[in-house]
Amino acid sequence: MPVKGQIASGRLLAVSNLTKLFGSFAACNAINLQIESGEIHALLGENGAGKSTLVKMLFGVLAPTAGEISWMGDNVRITSPGEARKLGIGMVFQHFSLFEALTVAENIALSMDRSISLARVAEEASRLSRVYGLPLDPNAHVADLSVGERQRIEIVRALLQNPQLIILDEPTSVLTPQEADRLFETLLKLKAEGRSVLYISHRLEEVQRLCDRATVLRHGKVTGACDPRAETPASLARMMVGNDVAVVTPEGTNTKGDVQLEARHLSVAARTPFAVSLKDVSLKVRAGEVLAIAGVAGNGQSELFDALSGEYPVSDDNAVQIRQKPVGTRNINARRLMGAGFVPEERHGHAAVSSLSLSDNLVLARNQSDRRVFLGGGFLKIIRQGAIKAAAKRISEAMDVRKSGEDPPAGSLSGGNLQKFIVGRELDRQPAVLVVNQPTWGVDAGAASRIRQALVDLAKAGSAVLVISQDLDEIFEVATEIAVISEGRLSDPYPARELSREKIGLLMGGMHGKTEGAGAEHAH
Amino acid sequence: MGIVEAILLSVITAATPLVLAAAGELVAERSGVLNLGVEGMMIMGAVCAFAATQLSGSPYIGVLAGVAAGALSSLLFGFLTLTLVANQVATGLALTLLGLGVSGMLGESFLGMQGIKLQPIAIPVLSQIPFLGPLLFRQDAIFYLSMAIVAGIHWFLFRTRSGLKLRAVGDSHGSAHALGVDVIRTRYMAVLFGGACAGLAGAQLSLVYTPQWVENMSAGRGWIALALVVFASWRPWRVVAGGYLFGAVSISQLHAQAFGIGIPSQFLSSLPYVATIVVLILISHNRRMTLINTPASLGKPFVPDR
Numbered sequence: 001m002p003v004k005g006q007i008a009s010g011r012l013l014a015v016s017n018l019t020k021l022f023g024s025f026a027a028c029n030a031i032n033l034q035i036e037s038g039e040i041h042a043l044l045g046e047n048g049a050g051k052s053t054l055v056k057m058l059f060g061v062l063a064p065t066a067g068e069i070s071w072m073g074d075n076v077r078i079t080s081p082g083e084a085r086k087l088g089i090g091m092v093f094q095h096f097s098l099f100e101a102l103t104v105a106e107n108i109a110l111s112m113d114r115s116i117s118l119a120r121v122a123e124e125a126s127r128l129s130r131v132y133g134l135p136l137d138p139n140a141h142v143a144d145l146s147v148g149e150r151q152r153i154e155i156v157r158a159l160l161q162n163p164q165l166i167i168l169d170e171p172t173s174v175l176t177p178q179e180a181d182r183l184f185e186t187l188l189k190l191k192a193e194g195r196s197v198l199y200i201s202h203r204l205e206e207v208q209r210l211c212d213r214a215t216v217l218r219h220g221k222v223t224g225a226c227d228p229r230a231e232t233p234a235s236l237a238r239m240m241v242g243n244d245v246a247v248v249t250p251e252g253t254n255t256k257g258d259v260q261l262e263a264r265h266l267s268v269a270a271r272t273p274f275a276v277s278l279k280d281v282s283l284k285v286r287a288g289e290v291l292a293i294a295g296v297a298g299n300g301q302s303e304l305f306d307a308l309s310g311e312y313p314v315s316d317d318n319a320v321q322i323r324q325k326p327v328g329t330r331n332i333n334a335r336r337l338m339g340a341g342f343v344p345e346e347r348h349g350h351a352a353v354s355s356l357s358l359s360d361n362l363v364l365a366r367n368q369s370d371r372r373v374f375l376g377g378g379f380l381k382i383i384r385q386g387a388i389k390a391a392a393k394r395i396s397e398a399m400d401v402r403k404s405g406e407d408p409p410a411g412s413l414s415g416g417n418l419q420k421f422i423v424g425r426e427l428d429r430q431p432a433v434l435v436v437n438q439p440t441w442g443v444d445a446g447a448a449s450r451i452r453q454a455l456v457d458l459a460k461a462g463s464a465v466l467v468i469s470q471d472l473d474e475i476f477e478v479a480t481e482i483a484v485i486s487e488g489r490l491s492d493p494y495p496a497r498e499l500s501r502e503k504i505g506l507l508m509g510g511m512h513g514k515t516e517g518a519g520a521e522h523a524h
Numbered sequence: 525m526g527i528v529e530a531i532l533l534s535v536i537t538a539a540t541p542l543v544l545a546a547a548g549e550l551v552a553e554r555s556g557v558l559n560l561g562v563e564g565m566m567i568m569g570a571v572c573a574f575a576a577t578q579l580s581g582s583p584y585i586g587v588l589a590g591v592a593a594g595a596l597s598s599l600l601f602g603f604l605t606l607t608l609v610a611n612q613v614a615t616g617l618a619l620t621l622l623g624l625g626v627s628g629m630l631g632e633s634f635l636g637m638q639g640i641k642l643q644p645i646a647i648p649v650l651s652q653i654p655f656l657g658p659l660l661f662r663q664d665a666i667f668y669l670s671m672a673i674v675a676g677i678h679w680f681l682f683r684t685r686s687g688l689k690l691r692a693v694g695d696s697h698g699s700a701h702a703l704g705v706d707v708i709r710t711r712y713m714a715v716l717f718g719g720a721c722a723g724l725a726g727a728q729l730s731l732v733y734t735p736q737w738v739e740n741m742s743a744g745r746g747w748i749a750l751a752l753v754v755f756a757s758w759r760p761w762r763v764v765a766g767g768y769l770f771g772a773v774s775i776s777q778l779h780a781q782a783f784g785i786g787i788p789s790q791f792l793s794s795l796p797y798v799a800t801i802v803v804l805i806l807i808s809h810n811r812r813m814t815l816i817n818t819p820a821s822l823g824k825p826f827v828p829d830r
Contacts, residue, residue, distance in 0.1 A: 099696055
């Protein structure tokens with residue numbers, strides 16, 4: 001393995017005036033950034049601030065329009081990921097660049113030198129994973145692994161290159177608190193070896209706990225460089241967002257009404273080999289309540305959403321009840337007509353068709369529930385463009401959706417703004433029941449707080465709200481009750497005030513005994 | 525030679541073009557490219573192989589011409605779908621129509637000519653084995669090649685680093701690109717290989733199966749090869765199993781019809797299709813294995829973001 005020159009101390013990477021233009025839009029505008037040897041450096045910023053673009057340029061995936069990158073004092077041009085790896089830069093992506101159909105060892109081998117045999121890769125990978133406390137079975141297929149385990153593959157893959165700098169993009173967004181703690185230990189070990197880490201996150205608490213220095217980006221520009229430990233979360237958030245982030249105020253004194261959404265012993269078999277089956281899930285959400293369902297991705301959340309929303313109706317009519325009427329076998333539109341609203345997890349391709357305009361997306365979601373308003377001409381069902389445009393405008397204003405033009409395609413909006421529109425589309429109907437899956441996944445802090453406040457307000461107005469989320473901060477901000485889903489089983493609900501993070505973490509991971517050596521259990 | 529041997533020999537001859545075309549298409553699809561033009565590439569291979577044999581007098585030059593014709597046709601497909609990012613389904617269908625048309629035109633002057641058959645090569649010692657010897661070791665070069673190609677594909681895909689890269693490109697071209705694999709180049713290679721195999725299959729039709737040129741002589745075999753790849757869940761040896769099963773049932777039903785068994789001939793003619801599909805569905809019932817073997821980015825165009 002190539003070992004680069006001695007760099008026990010000193011500047012590892014310096015970026016000056018790095019700019020990337022997409023057309024006339026500057027995703028990164030004259031960025032300056034310095035990373036020292038042996039430091040954990042945070043890169044903070046909202047979605048769309050230019051973090052990913054910057055990192056892609058450092059890793060050779062995107063070519064910069066202007067500016068310079070200097071590595072260990074030499075000016076370099078990084079034109080491909082291979083070149084970045086040769087220099088000693090490793091990367092752990094946010095959306096893992098893993099191949100589901102291949103084994104762990106094959107995945108790792110793909111980014112290795114030609115000369116190393118597959119057997120040696122597997123050996124070396126298990127050795128490294130032991131040294132850094134990242135248990136992995138080299139012969140398991142990636143498709144069978146949890147998100148946390150997949151991240152370990154990415155990290156081990158990066159470590160095998162013996163990098164001086166490791167870039168991690170939002171690494172903890174998919175981990176339980178315990179898994180995150182283990183990751184932090186690994187990162188501190190790397191730092192102790194004199195390696196540097198560029199840690200991209202929007203979680204201020206983590207950054208303060210872990211990082212030595214921070215660079216903050218907003219709208220493609222550096223707005224601050226600081227020692228995160230000397231700052232407060234509020235001051236860091238100000239640098240990120242530009243103005244103070246509104247604090248969501250959950251109401252402790254909601255008046256609780258009748259049960260509006262209920263699941264009774266809901267069991268659903270797994271639809272695909274990689275899906276999770278739901279096992280005897282029972283839950284009740286009363287009017288005025290926000291029930292949050294916590295859990296690590298891939299433990300049955302999407303399956304639960306599908307069953308509750310009617311995207312995939314279940315065989316037992318009584319298993320799902322909306323406003324105390326059995327709806328288990330009815331489809332999503334029938335459930336919408338009964339006063340329920342649903343926001344699925346994926347914005348693109350599920351909640352919205354990216355290539356269609358916002359108003360078209362509105363028609364697609366509500367052509368049944370708002371037939372009288374949106375469609376005219378009797379059986380011809382002609383779309384009333386005027387009414388639709390007015391509704392789209394009303395939603396955009398209510399949720400502060402920032403967009404270019406009157407009615408742009410959904411795909412042109414940033415993630416946060418599109419999500420605000422999609423949530424607003426349901427809220428606009430004042431649903432008696434709202435089921436939301438990952439409401440602020442990959443959304444910037446400003447939009448997230450706007451969406452969370454809207455959910456809290458909806459419950460206050462007397463609706464029953466069910467939030468499925470992996471983000472514990474979000475759960476504690478909005479929930480009145482919390483339950484945890486793990487391997488398709490739902491825990492009892494606990495009042496939000498009585499539940500600690502540690503307890504949730506144990507429920508997330510502890511119930512199915514996923515601890516040390518979990519990787520080895522996946523051998524076939 | 526007994527009747528059983530004769531039947532088995534004709535099964536091998538009928539199955540070989542299916543196996544060849546399907547094996548080539550398997551490699552292309554494993555890299556994520558769906559080339560529906562197999563039928564077109566096959567018929568181009570058939571006509572060029574026949575023509576070159578007639579003009580040169582050597583069926584081996586014919587085989588080379590068939591391979592080249594298939595590869596050239598697939599190069600056109602690759603240029604349209606990989607470089608110009610045209611829709612793969614539409615382009616593949618167009619390639620089939622183009623191949624059928626162009627082959628008819630090229631082959632017009634060769635219609636009704638007496639063909640030159642590719643002669644069997646007896647392998648010393650092995651061909652002396654009773655029963656099996658004449659069946660498996662007194663065959664033409666294309667049969668030997670077809671077995672070598674399938675074994676080679678299996679070895680390449682699952683034992684070599686380049687094969688690993690090819691599977692990675694087919695599973696997730698975005699991730700493969702991010703790792704520095706040249707997605708477009710890999711796919712060009714896979715498509716070219718698929719075309720060459722389809723051309724070789726065509727050469728087998730006009731030089732071994734029925735040594736003459738007849739318009740549309742591929743008779744839908746390209747489509748069967750395409751279906752075999754899917755039902756074999758993209759695994760090389762299953763393609764062989766499917767191809768031989770199809771060949772066996774089609775030959776048996778011909779004999780059954782000749783014997784005048786009291787079953788409607790339409791039913792007998794449909795048997796090969798039904799039997800092959802049923803058997804391959806049965807062996808690919810393990811959905812987890814099927815999912816793992818299915819190229820996830822099959823048919824999706826790749827445009828690197830730069």
